Structure formats: C-alpha cells, structure tokens
Amino acid sequence: MLFAFFLGAGNIIFPPLAGLQSGENMLPAMLGFLITAVSLPLICLVAIARVGGGVSAMTEGLPTWVGTVIAAAIFIVIGPAFATPRTGLVAYEIGAVPFLGEATGMTQAIFTGIFFVIATVLALYPGKLMDIIGKALTPTLIVLLSVLAISVLFAPEVAVAEAQGGWATDAFTTGFLEGYMTMDALGAMVFGTLLVDILRRKGVTEPVAQARYMMIAGVIAALGLAFVYISLFYVGAVSADMAADASNGGAILAAYVQGLFGGFGAVILAAVVVLACLTTAVGLTTAFAEFFNSKVKLGYRNWVLLCSAVCLFVANIGLEQLISISIPVLFIVYPIAMALVIYVFARPAIAARTVTLAAMLSGAAITGILSGLNVAGVAASLVAAFDFLPLYDLHMAWIAPVTLTLLGGMLYKRGEKPLAAEEA
Known part of the structure; x- marks a missing residue:
C-alpha cells in the first residue's frame, strides 16, 4: 500500500x-x-x-x-x-x-x-x-x-x-x-x-x-x-x-x-x-x-x-502551469521538513531542545523563503543580498544555518555534563 x-x-x-x-x-x-x-x-x-x-x-x-x-x-x-x-x-x-x-x-x-x-x-x-x-x-x-x-x-x-x-x-x-x-x-x-x-x-x-x-x-x-x-x-x-x-x-x-x-x-x-x-x-x-x-x-x-x-x-489549470507554480512553494516547504527530520534523529544528543528546534526551523524557513523568491523571480534585490550564504546558488542555503544550530545544541549538552558531574 x-x-x-x-x-x-x-x-x-x-x-x-x-x-x-x-x-x-x-x-x-x-x-x-x-x-x-x-x-x-x-x-x-x-x-x-x-x-x-x-x-x-x-x-x-x-x-x-x-x-x-x-x-x-x-x-x-x-x-x-x-x-x-x-x-x-x-x-x-x-x-x-x-x-x-x-x-x-x-x-x-x-x-x-x-x-x-x-x-x-x-x-x-x-x-x-x-x-x-x-x-x-x-x-x-x-x-x-x-x-x-x-x-x-x-x-x-x-x-x-x-x-x-x-x-x-x-x-x-x-x-x-x-x-x-x-x-x-x-x-x-x-x-x-x-x-x-x-x-x-x-x-x-x-x-x-x-x-x-x-x-x-x-x-x-x-x-x-x-x-x-x-x-x-x-x-x-x-x-x-x-x-x-x-x-x-x-x-x-x-x-x-x-x-x-x-x-x-x-x-x-x-x-x-x-x-x-x-x-x-x-x-x-x-x-x-x-x-x-x-x-x-x-x-x-x-x-x-x-x-x-x-x-x-x-x-x-494545466500540467506545465501547475508544475511551474509549485516549484517555488516546494523550495520553501522542503527545508522546513528536512530540518524537522534532522532534529528528530539528533534530539537525544540535544539538551535545550525547544530553543534548538525553534532556531533550526527559523533558519530553514528564512532560507527556504529566499530560495522560493529566487526561483519565482520575485524581490530580486532582496534575494541577491543573501548570495553570500553557502550553497545559496544551489538552493540549499538552509543546510548551513540548520547544521550550525544543530551543532550548537549538541555542544551545549556536552558543556553541561561536567557541571552535572560536579554537582553530583
């Protein structure tokens, strides 16, 4: 099925x-x-x-x-x-x-x-x-x-x-x-x-x-x-x-x-x-x-x-027209979905889960919106201002903020382990 x-x-x-x-x-x-x-x-x-x-x-x-x-x-x-x-x-x-x-x-x-x-x-x-x-x-x-x-x-x-x-x-x-x-x-x-x-x-x-x-x-x-x-x-x-x-x-x-x-x-x-x-x-x-x-x-x-x-x-509406309309939307939604999936697998290693997840989703959403605007040919000056982001030209700029946020969340947990041991 x-x-x-x-x-x-x-x-x-x-x-x-x-x-x-x-x-x-x-x-x-x-x-x-x-x-x-x-x-x-x-x-x-x-x-x-x-x-x-x-x-x-x-x-x-x-x-x-x-x-x-x-x-x-x-x-x-x-x-x-x-x-x-x-x-x-x-x-x-x-x-x-x-x-x-x-x-x-x-x-x-x-x-x-x-x-x-x-x-x-x-x-x-x-x-x-x-x-x-x-x-x-x-x-x-x-x-x-x-x-x-x-x-x-x-x-x-x-x-x-x-x-x-x-x-x-x-x-x-x-x-x-x-x-x-x-x-x-x-x-x-x-x-x-x-x-x-x-x-x-x-x-x-x-x-x-x-x-x-x-x-x-x-x-x-x-x-x-x-x-x-x-x-x-x-x-x-x-x-x-x-x-x-x-x-x-x-x-x-x-x-x-x-x-x-x-x-x-x-x-x-x-x-x-x-x-x-x-x-x-x-x-x-x-x-x-x-x-x-x-x-x-x-x-x-x-x-x-x-x-x-x-x-x-x-x-x-028509097949080709529908496909052309859907492409910018997909470039917005996909990074958010991928950030969620990545978070689920990394969650056991993260202490401040709420903050980490919120930051990951925010980074994915912002870069996804920029990619969607870029593909749609809208707000060209705004989109061009972010071309310094890694993989931006490949529409995968979401990877950098999501990865950095995830690493920060995982390192934060590692940093608090010694403190917990001292208190014990």
Whole structure:
C-alpha cells in the first residue's frame, strides 16, 4: 500500500525527462535524484516511526500552533494545492490524450471529473485502504510496471544525447534538486502518519510494533521506487530520437512506449499511469481529510468532498502551469521538513531542545523563503543580498544555518555534563 501511495504522478513524469536531459551524465544525475526521491522519504518514515506520530510529535516542546501550521502547509501542498490535482492531470495526459482524436478543455474536465469521483469513493472508506490498495491495486500496478521495466532491458541500443543546461555542468546537484519535484519526502510525512492510524485500526497499538511495521513497509516502498526510477531514467536517456521535443516526462513515456510496442504498449502505459495516479490520489485525499478533521470537526466525509472539489478545479489549470507554480512553494516547504527530520534523529544528543528546534526551523524557513523568491523571480534585490550564504546558488542555503544550530545544541549538552558531574 505504501509503495502504491508513493508511486504517483511526479514519480512517473520527472525521471524520464531528467534521463533525457542528463543524457551522457545520466548516472550522477540519477544518484542525486535517488537521494532526494528515495533515501529522504525512507529517512522521513524512520523519523516518524521514532516519534510515533507525525509533525505534531516531531515539534513537541514548541507551541502547538507551530506544529499545526507546518503540518497544515505540508498537507495543503501535497493535497489539493499541487500534488493531488497533478495525479489527475498526469493520468489524463498519458492515460487519455493518446487515444483522443483531439484533446480539449472539455475532455480534460470530463476525465479529471471521473478520476476524482472514483478517488473520492475509495477515500471515503479509509478503514479498507489496506485491503483495497495493498491487496488489490498494488499487485496489478507492480505487474504492469515490471512489463515496462523489463522492456527497457530488451529495447534496441540507442546512443544517449548530450547533457543539457545544468545537467551538463552539475548533473548530481541538478538531479538532487529535481528529486524535490516528486514531493516524496513530504509525502512520507503524510503517509507515515496515515500508516500509523491504519495500523491502529488493524490492532497494532504498541509503538515498538508500529515502528517495526513502518520500517519494513518503508524499505519495501524505497526499493520499489528505486526500481521504477532507474528504469524510467533509462527510458528517458534512450528516447532522444523518439521524443527530442518533449516538454514533460509523460510525453517522453508515451513516445517511447508507442515506438517500442505500438498501440498495445500505449494501453499498458495508460493502465500503469492511471492506476498509479489513482492510488496516490486516494492516499493523499485520505491523509488530508484525516488531518483537517482532527483539527476542525466538519466530518471526515465532508473534508474528503472538499478536497476532491478543489483538486478538480486546480487540475484543470494545466500540467506545465501547475508544475511551474509549485516549484517555488516546494523550495520553501522542503527545508522546513528536512530540518524537522534532522532534529528528530539528533534530539537525544540535544539538551535545550525547544530553543534548538525553534532556531533550526527559523533558519530553514528564512532560507527556504529566499530560495522560493529566487526561483519565482520575485524581490530580486532582496534575494541577491543573501548570495553570500553557502550553497545559496544551489538552493540549499538552509543546510548551513540548520547544521550550525544543530551543532550548537549538541555542544551545549556536552558543556553541561561536567557541571552535572560536579554537582553530583
């Protein structure tokens, strides 16, 4: 179930485009991508398992509203604002457009309407998610993905293209940042919380047992994602002739499968994409409704319906427009989420936890906002004034303040140990 939740729109459309654009530098690009799109989600799941809950447990010690605001921002970003509508758009682009004589705004509205109606119906029964997604839809998805992945091994050898843009100068870092776009690390913080709730419904109530199941599920999901990403990266790299003018990964996949398998391949690809996007949409909608219903008692069903209605509206903006809007937001939210995860692992070695966590989150938020403004091309003079920060040009300026604050918190504990010994 967890693997199926992760494997959604971003996981399918970004690796092929990255593979095409990185070309001869595919290996370092893939390594960077796998770190943020596979390793970070797994680390996030482990962090949630350690604290036995979601963002609220991670921010323990700070005012309650801090954890609520951070969690709400994450749920909105991967919920109705960006990630969930994107599932409907990608399903339409790959699962419907190749079979339509003419793709119009009306066909898009009809398809996404049907898509989110089905997702809504499945999300209305959260107690059955393990059975519906884990035991029924996921095996089907794995079989279809395996067919696509194995086909890559037997495809005719094609020379990869030259690397483009940032992929030519620094493929690893570009791949690392591109992994942000999958939103998997943010999804892990949501799905981890949802998985804890589902385990409780299945009778697994002991924290140790919950952590064990989450670790096992996380490793399975990470291995599955790595398998898919490596395959799709290679698909993009060998599609230079078939999809040279493609603007997104969906078009690359469609061109590759059409060229290799013809009409039958297009049907297989459509089934893979629609099913993957549907399972993710269900998981995200369920998690969104569960969280907001715990804060504002409108009723779980009403939150599901509200989320789906907003998703349907946003989904009809257009895939490329939605991606361009989401990028600055991700550069703001990701550093905050990463700071939280780092803090969870370092917490046992920190004495002044509240002060340290507050400073880490503040540093991550400020540098994240600067990166978001930079990417969006807003407040150029303000953004340029901070270009002295380490890794600022790579949009990873958050690392320095978060690391320095963390070290300060850990050294403070070391400094107080001798005092405690003297008092004893």
